[in-house]
Amino acid sequence: MPLRTPLALLTAALTAATCLTAAGPAQAHTRHDCSPAVSIDGYSDALDKTTYENTYVGNFSALAMDRDGSLAALSDRSSLFRLDARTLKPRSVVPLTDENGTALDSEGLAVDRDGTRMVTSETEPSVRRYSRTGRVLDRLPVPDALRVSPAGRARPNGTFEGLTLLPGGRTLLASMEYALSGDDSTIVRFQTWRRTPHGHFTLGAQYAYRTDPGLGVPEVQATPDGRLLVLERGFTSGVGNTVRLYLADPRGATDTSGIDTLPARPEARLIKKTLLTDLVTCPSLGATAKQPQPNPLLDNIEAMTITGRTKNTLRVLLASDDNENKTQTTRFYALRVRTTT
Template structure:
């Protein structure tokens, strides 16, 4: 989602003067010697990179990133937690699907995305399926479509009427399918709404699932739905499944003159109530919400020398919107975050390399 910022009198030239200009791995900034990497007892930050900020590739602006995914057919996660070679997929909410080098983050390919009529999408969520096809959510309708590597539409998943943007449904504009993830085993797809539906209590967002079985011929059909309570004033821009079936959930908000709030939670939907038949979630009904545990407030991470182009509680922060699990060992994950710069002079395309204990 494109969070608005106050441009005021800040100019593009000032922004250019404050951003890091190096490219490639050399632009991955590490903590100074002796500086703690800890954000919390559960999360630490290895480094960040602004290498792609305000760059272009084959005539396409590199930025506006809303989601990341490991390109599984071309790189396998190592159980040792090491960093494999290969590719990442990254989707821009301005209708572009990028392939990035796994190590350097440099773009290697880009293809345009569109709907069935050729219109641009507000692409927000991304999953690379086991056959290499891309499942991409758009918050315009909302929708989830399956694309080939070269951007051809292969399929479109059903969406409950209530989750459609009003007046077709009860969802608010720019507040629908932001997060998308495939649970372990590859049979359950989950999308997170960013904000509550009209008629639901503020802060209670719905997680919609789809199931595929042998009887469906590999196609996804509507499954259970769960309710998750976001912190006051925050929405859910991204979810990612962990190897044990739980979820990493990003919560995010923005306050003009103050900056971004970004928190990382561990959530467990396995005992939550199926809310697909519950018309209105009041917060006082007999519904078991998705349980969540705070892993870290990203504002508490060391800044590592980062600079911000607008006020932030921590200069490391920006409009963080995408997340991928890039490696794991028992109880530990490597997690990559990316911010959506909205092609805005006072925002930065920034990648964050985290280590997370679950």
């Protein structure tokens, strides 16, 4: 499928090979600034409304770089794709289910150092480890309060959306999309697990993060220095999407696992965050939107992974979840993010 913009194929590096760039050689290194900290190299609609091996390619909720250099792309309809990191072409697809063979509402993805996949489902919510072939290997414990009501205090479709391994691979972190019942509506909880000597994960510290009003957290990714890239997203009918990218630092934040309601008195120390960009400020690059958007480049952006770095600049790939909706687009975005702010 042709791209919907003069930006053509993936040619320059996001790792050594993954970047959406301008079509002509003279434009290949043109910077398109969204803010002092973020620029966009390009975007691709190449996978929009396509299928692979009778499976719909879309509904992307998470991305991760695999051990072999390919791109793992998770659909929230229980499918895990392997994409060519240069062209985005699907190379394989694996169905995912729970232990009983039931499909997941799969949202978060992290690829472990041994190549196993860790996947969240926001239905319960849950975190499971899978083999490359989709076999369930393990299931991580989840605090009772984070379970969906009435078992816990989480709202349906508002639980574990983001998943990331912190540097060193000893700590796994999942981000809730929305606040728990009883907490301030702008405070979401980030849950961690610690790896045991036997390779399993046990519950670790929990942290509180304050979103902008009306926004939730669809994705989080650990940076090489232990900070976090956090996506905040919202949607207003007739207006479109709001998508903001923050740099957050959990170091120094209070462990909130023993605090019933937030903010506590005295208020717990929240994760500190710094705005990197509101993506509405990015150049549109000739993009078109199928529904009203404040910038036609925007869509329902939900997936993010760090694909490489040079000094203080991270190469970041985003993807949107089209919900198999004709008014939305499966779109990939290649960003350069400077983390010296």
